[in-house]
Amino acid sequence: MYAAEALKMEEPGRIEPSASLSARDFGRLSRFIYDTCGIKMPDVKKTMLEARLQKRLRSLGMHSFTDYCDFLFSQEGLDRELVPMLDMVTTNKTDFFREPDHFHYLTQAVLPEWVKRHPIGTLAIWSAGCSSGEEPYTLAMVLSEFAARNPGFDFKILATDISTRVLDKAKTAIYNESQVEPVAIELKKKYLLRSKDRASGMVRIVPELRAKVNFRRLNFMDDDFGMREPLDIIFCRNVIIYFDRPTQERLLQRFHRNMKPGSYIFMGHSETLSGLDVPLVSVYPTVYRKPR
The missing domain is CATH 3.40.50.150 (Vaccinia Virus protein VP39)
Structure with a gap:
């Protein structure tokens, strides 16, 4: 189901609840992220990962992280979603003349x-x-x-x-x-x-x-x-x-x-x-x- 279709089904004024990341899906994602780009994703990062990937779920019109994982690990998902997912996961902090x-x-x-x-x-x-x-x-x-x-x-x-x-x-x-x-x-x-x-x-x-x-x-x-x-x-x-x-x-x-x-x-x-x-x-x- 895509976002436009999902919105048609929602009641007026109703806010769609945020999906939560289960321990199983977090384990699937953290292993994949480590294998793909080497970034450690310990248990303390679960809340951070959930918050960042919520944007991808909304963009794709998905309502559960299980659906998101199933899509990501498919061939179509790897082709379309790998780069956007890594964009959400990576931390980017820098400054001009940092550590001068x-x-x-x-x-x-x-x-x-x-x-x-x-x-x-x-x-x-x-x-x-x-x-x-x-x-x-x-x-x-x-x-x-x-x-x-x-x-x-x-x-x-x-x-x-x-x-x-x-x-x-x-x-x-x-x-x-x-x-x-x-x-x-x-x-x-x-x-x-x-x-x-x-x-x-x-x-x-x-x-x-x-x-x-x-x-x-x-x-x-x-x-x-x-x-x-x-x-x-x-x-x-x-x-x-x-x-x-x-x-x-x-x-x-x-x-x-x-x-x-x-x-x-x-x-x-x-x-x-x-x-x-x-x-x-x-x-x-x-x-x-x-x-x-």
Whole structure:
């Protein structure tokens, strides 16, 4: 039954009760989410999962999570519903210049050394788990400023996320003024365009910066990330905290395979590689390097 048909059957003024997520259906969904994208879904997340997926039930005109699970696990459901479901499940929290000491270390230590080894060249950097684009656009600003001081230096940024919803927002590069508060005023003047409707309070990243970032969807559970060449730097911050330790280790080993010797990976300040079997060396708080 679809939503339009269901509404015809409801009595005037009657509010359709929300479906509840049974322990059985939660178990089916949590196992599927873990197998599909590696995200842990312990029992304490049941209420959160139920609230987020209510939107999908309403969109599909379904009245029970059992019907939703049966549809999701069918071939038609996998084709049509997998991506929208993951969009609802994934958590997306980011800011411009989040954890600013990382950008200081990048410009003061990592980039000068890279330029010495590559007087003319293009730095390849990956924002893994880019959410709505604040991190890759922050990187584009920082790298553009460095390029202005270092002729011959160029860069390209790959930005990926599993959520098509946040990727669509990232590609538009439109933010409200409160979101860009962490950006220094001189960078705002160079890299942000204000809306013609000043009352809207919206700004947009300039086209020159947008052109430096390539967005695409990527699932960390894929065996092949589709990288055409190894990377110089990876920013994967506040992402692996959603995975269990075995999944973290497998993911970081995949990262390692896609890194050049001597390249860097920046992790979130609440994350650590301690105890993981990954051949990366700590060089700065939550910054690791692949040995040459």
